[in-house]
Amino acid sequence: MGTVAVLGGGIGGLATSYYLCKSPQIKKVIVLESSHRFGGWLWSTRRSDGAVFEHGPRGIRPAGAVGRNTLNMVEDVGLEKEILPVTYSHVASKNRYLYVGGKLHKMPSGISGLLQKVQPFSRPLMFSLVKEIMVKKSQEEDESVYSFVSRRLGKELAEIAVDSLCRGVFAGDCRKLSVRSCFPVLYNAEQRRGSLILGMLLGSGPGPVILPGCLAQRSVKESWAQWSLKRGIESFPEAIIENLQQSQKAELHPNAAVKKIDPSTPGWKVHLEDGVISADYIISALPAKALSTVLPPSCPQLIQQLQDIAMATVAVVNLEYDGSILPVMGFGHLVPSSEDRALLGVVYDSVPYPQHNRPGALTTRLTVMMGGAWFQEAFGDPEAVNEEALLTCALNAVRCHLGVMAPPSWSRVAVHKDCLPQYYLGHFRKVELMRDLIRQSNMQLSLTGSSYDGAAVNDVIFSARTAAANLLGTGI
Structure with missing residues (x-):
């Protein structure tokens, strides 16, 4: 296998590239990311005063085979000293x-x-x-x-x-x-x-066998419930990128939106805004709908199945308050749809990860999550939403739910459009059909990423490992 093009530079695409670059069968991996940054929803803001805020996942679970698999990768890319564990007794x-x-x-x-x-x-x-x-x-x-x-x-x-x-x-x-x-x-x-x-x-049945490395063994010994990193979760994709660059097999292209892909002999022509890339094989870590827009019209059934996977938009509002303002201590609270359809929940970030607070000052960091499957109903078109209205909604929730009357000392609003796939009834059949259609057409294409086999970070990384192993014929 000569050249593999990986579409998408989120954690799914980066993890896929990481596994591919470890194989002597692969000569080159080309990673194409449409935005200016890699890492996707693993996205941290590091302020100059030392405070860290997460705009996507803020903690990753170590449990199970997929959790061990992720920790093995964390150890391999040299982040074991950066781990911030949260134990079950916390x-x-x-x-x-x-x-x-x-x-x-x-x-x-x-x-x-x-x-x-x-x-x-x-x-x-x-x-x-x-x-x-x-x-x-x-x-x-x-x-x-x-x-x-x-x-x-x-x-x-x-x-x-x-x-x-x-x-x-x-x-x-x-x-x-x-x-x-x-x-x-x-x-x-x-x-x-x-x-x-x-x-x-x-036990509910056998799962994949992943031998634990030193870090995964430590997580069991110390009873970790979740973990983060000292400089935020985005440190993880950054370390993978450094690992890929050291391999000298990977080419990473930001601002490289794929316009279309065409079958070619022996593989694919990948059309970008400023040129064409040839690849023997494609592994797509794009969201399903994004992939559907670049496939050739010769596979209408596959395109339709991809388009049928719905996505949810989430507004994430990060807040910082001076002092200790929480009436209770814990991870956070969730809100059932019968109570408030617009508001999903509030995470008390300072409780599990006080290390991310501004050093030398007593502060409280919160994250308010809104919208999801109810975004359009609550806030209208995500493209036209008013960020000030989202901030007001978040502040009202903190005031009403937690009794916090003081204004925040800092805030940030982000609208994550189509960030979470929705696995509706019969999703597994839809994914089976997609992969059957690809096999039947002898397409040099694999599907990975959050749209198919699990949306959690651990699931996405394990899906990447599976896609790479299937291509290489090595098994997990």
């Missing part, structure tokens, strides 16, 4: 809140939390768990997250806790999202064990 791990009925409610945790009646729930959660073991498994090949949880654990949990969770993780509507694609562990637990509880206790 207040940010133990305390998570829901805003329901105009009040903050701490989510139940531990055995005592399950046995007691805890607002906003009308009865102890143990009742739902005991009942769950007796529920028959579904014969359907897919189901909405809301339907699945309602059937197994009751409507109250679905309408409050799971509705909020889906808004916080996917910025999406649990009544439309697929349980099989969004929460495969839950789906597999029911299918293989007949129960979520038994699935959690006995």
Whole structure:
């Protein structure tokens, strides 16, 4: 394999390039990114006074095979000394809140939390768990997250806790999202064990085997719940870029939007605004809809399937306040759609990562997340939205939910257009069909990135590893 073109320079494209450059089979990797910067939604602002603010993911989980895989990469690119771990015993791990009925409610945790009646729930959660073991498994090949949880654990949990969770993780509507694609562990637990509880206790089936490196072993020993980096999450893609440059196999092109790709002998012609690149193979880490706009018209069915994957836009408002202004300590709070459709949640950034506060001063950093699947309904066209209106909405939420009356000392508004794919019912079939169409047409093309096999950072990186391994014929 001579030259591989990787479309997209977010974490999916960079991770794909990282794995490809490790193989002696690959002579050159060309990474094409449409914007001026690499890293995609892994995006940090580092102020000159030392404060760090995250505009995308702020913490990554180390758990499971995909978590180990990411930590192995972090170690390989030399970031182990930059890690900021948050343990399970930390207040940010133990305390998570829901805003329901105009009040903050701490989510139940531990055995005592399950046995007691805890607002906003009308009865102890143990009742739902005991009942769950007796529920028959579904014969359907897919189901909405809301339907699945309602059937197994009751409507109250679905309408409050799971509705909020889906808004916080996917910025999406649990009544439309697929349980099989969004929460495969839950789906597999029911299918293989007949129960979520038994699935959690006995395991829900074999997964990929990823041997832990020193950093992943440390995460287990120290009981990490999540981790970040001293200079922000964007340090991760920056370190991967440095690794790629050292390999001397990779060419990284910012401001290189792909206009169209045409089949050629033996591979592809990739048309850019200022020229054409030849490649033997393409791995696309573009969002599905973006890829659909550059494919040749000779594959209409594939184009249609790609276009059918919906995306959600999220407004992220970073706020800094002087002093300690939080009435509670924890990771943050989520808001169910029944309470406020516009507001997804508020993250108390200073609690898990005080190291990112401005040195030498007592400050509080918050991030307010808004919109998602409800963006158009709440704020109108993302292209025409007024940032001042978004800031006002965020400040009102902080005032109402947390009782913070003082104005922030600093703020920043970002509108992340089409940043999160929405895995609707039947998503797994759609992805299977796309890959079948590519195989049947003998196209020298692979799909990776957040549109297909998981939107979390760990999932995207593992999808990149899988795409590279499949191309190289090496297995995971």
